[in-house]
Amino acid sequence: xAVEVARSMLRSVPYDATADQSMAYLIHYLAMSLDxxxxxxxxxxxxxxxxxxxxxxxxxxxxxxxxVGTSIGTAAxxxxxxxxxxxxxxxxxxxxxxxxxxALDAAVTRLSAEKVDxxxxxxxxxxxxxxxxxxxxxIQILRYAAPGNSHPRINxxxxxxxxxxxxxxxxxxxxxxxxxxxxxxxxxxxxDIHAYGLLALDEDETATDPFGNxxxxxxxxxxxxxxxxxxxxxxxxxxxxxxxxxxxxxxIRFLGTVxxxxxxxxxxxxxxxxxxxxxxxxxxxxxxR
Numbered sequence: 001x002a003v004e005v006a007r008s009m010l011r012s013v014p015y016d017a018t019a020d021q022s023m024a025y026l027i028h029y030l031a032m033s034l035d036x037x038x039x040x041x042x043x044x045x046x047x048x049x050x051x052x053x054x055x056x057x058x059x060x061x062x063x064x065x066x067x068v069g070t071s072i073g074t075a076a077x078x079x080x081x082x083x084x085x086x087x088x089x090x091x092x093x094x095x096x097x098x099x100x101x102x103a104l105d106a107a108v109t110r111l112s113a114e115k116v117d118x119x120x121x122x123x124x125x126x127x128x129x130x131x132x133x134x135x136x137x138x139i140q141i142l143r144y145a146a147p148g149n150s151h152p153r154i155n156x157x158x159x160x161x162x163x164x165x166x167x168x169x170x171x172x173x174x175x176x177x178x179x180x181x182x183x184x185x186x187x188x189x190x191x192d193i194h195a196y197g198l199l200a201l202d203e204d205e206t207a208t209d210p211f212g213n214x215x216x217x218x219x220x221x222x223x224x225x226x227x228x229x230x231x232x233x234x235x236x237x238x239x240x241x242x243x244x245x246x247x248x249x250x251x252i253r254f255l256g257t258v259x260x261x262x263x264x265x266x267x268x269x270x271x272x273x274x275x276x277x278x279x280x281x282x283x284x285x286x287x288x289r
Contacts, residue, residue, distance in 0.1 A: 002026055003037050007044060015048040016062040017070040024080050031087060032259065034271050039091055042084040046100070053077040053107045056115035073117035078104055079125045089132055090254075101129070128236030128255065136162070136250045137234065141225050142201070144209050148221035156250075159192040161273045164244040166198045166237055168229065169216075173260055174241045178222040180263040185223070187265060193273065197224040200232050245269065247276050 006026050009019055023045045030038035052059050052072075059072040081104045088097035108116060116122070131137070136158075145152035154162065165181060167174030178197045185195050199219065201210060206228055210216050216224075235244065235255065243262060245254040253276050262268040 003030075003041055006041060010044060010048060014062050015052060015059075017059045017072050018061050020049070020052070020059055020072055020077075020080070021070060024083070027083055031083070032268060034268070034275070039084075039087040042087050046081065046084050049077055049081050050103060050107055053081065053104070054110065056111045058117070074108065074111065074115060075118035075121035075125075078108060078122050082125055082129050085129065086132065086256075094133075124236045124238065127234075131235065131252050131255060134252055136244070136246050136252055139164075139198070139231055140227055142206055142227060144211060144226045146211055146216070146219045146222050146224040149223055149225070152225050154196060154225070155194050157194075158246055158248055158250045159194045160248045161191075161193050161276065162246045162250070163193065163195040163269055163273075164198055165196070166200065166232060166235065166242045166244065167240050168200050168232065169202075169210075171240045175216075175218055177241055177260060177263060178219055178224060180261075182222060184263040184269065188270070188273075191273075195223065197222060198231065199224055199226045200229045201226055202229050243269065245272050245276075 003026070006023055009022065013019055023041075027038055027042050027045065030041065053074060056074065058074075059077065061070055082101070085097040085100040085104075088094075088100060108122065113119075136154075139154060141153055143152060154164070163181075163184075165174065165177060174197075181195055181197060185193065197219065199210070199216070206226075210226060211220065232238075232242075235242070239257040241258055241260065241262070242256065243254070243258045244252055247253050254272050258268055
């Protein structure tokens with residue numbers, strides 16, 4: 001019903017900031033639910049989004065008090081436009097994804113510099129998207145790991161899948177996810193899945209043991225590794241919890257922000273791994289994407 005209402009909205013009302021936010025929310029919800037309706041809806045939305053981006057104007061609400069309403073700049077529109085490319089890649093449609101990115105880049109290139117409200121944000125979005133489908137890049141692991149983790153490293157074999165939960169030290173919500181991450185590992189112990197929490201430390205803290213006091217006691221005896229904060233920048237991670245999922249070859253099959261229940265039984269992480277062939281090592285057929 002929500003998808004049908006969204007399609008009707010595209011045909012019947014102006015594509016303003018309210019319509020854009022509604023579409024973005026629904027597409028994200030469908031994508032995080034691994035609903036097949038996400039891709040066709042994103043495709044229907046894309047021409048409207050490209051038109052807004054090509055105008056070089058901030059997308060605003062057309063009804064109500066426009067002086068205080070929501071406004072969406074070119075960088076945010078570009079980031080939203082990449083959602084279609086992500087979905088196309090997830091569906092194995094690499095050619096379509098390349099065309100989607102090319103259209104977005106062309107739209108930005110045609111804009112004058114003063115109409116691009118945040119080039120750094122566009123560059124961040126490009127950095128993150130460029131990692132999808134590529135081999136997991138080198139991640140510097142500091143010598144500190146929570147007690148109980150005697151090997152502070154990411155296993156280079158990758159298993160059937162490797163999951164990385166990346167977070168800055170201030171993300172309490174992310175730190176709380178380490179307990180369900182451990183439950184996820186136990187539940188999937190037969191499938192040789194690797195999972196780690198990557199605690200990103202500020203530069204002035206990387207020289208000392210962060211587990212030498214009680215500040216990170218909630219991470220004790222969890223598979224937590226520490227990295228410099230620059231690691232988050234290299235993945236374009238600005239919203240958290242942020243997860244990277246690789247296949248057994250180490251190629252990134254998903255990266256992005258997830259909900260706090262992502263590690264639940266039958267939840268998002270397990271479904272992504274299932275769709276990339278969790279049972280392949282046991283000779284079972286791999287679910288198609």
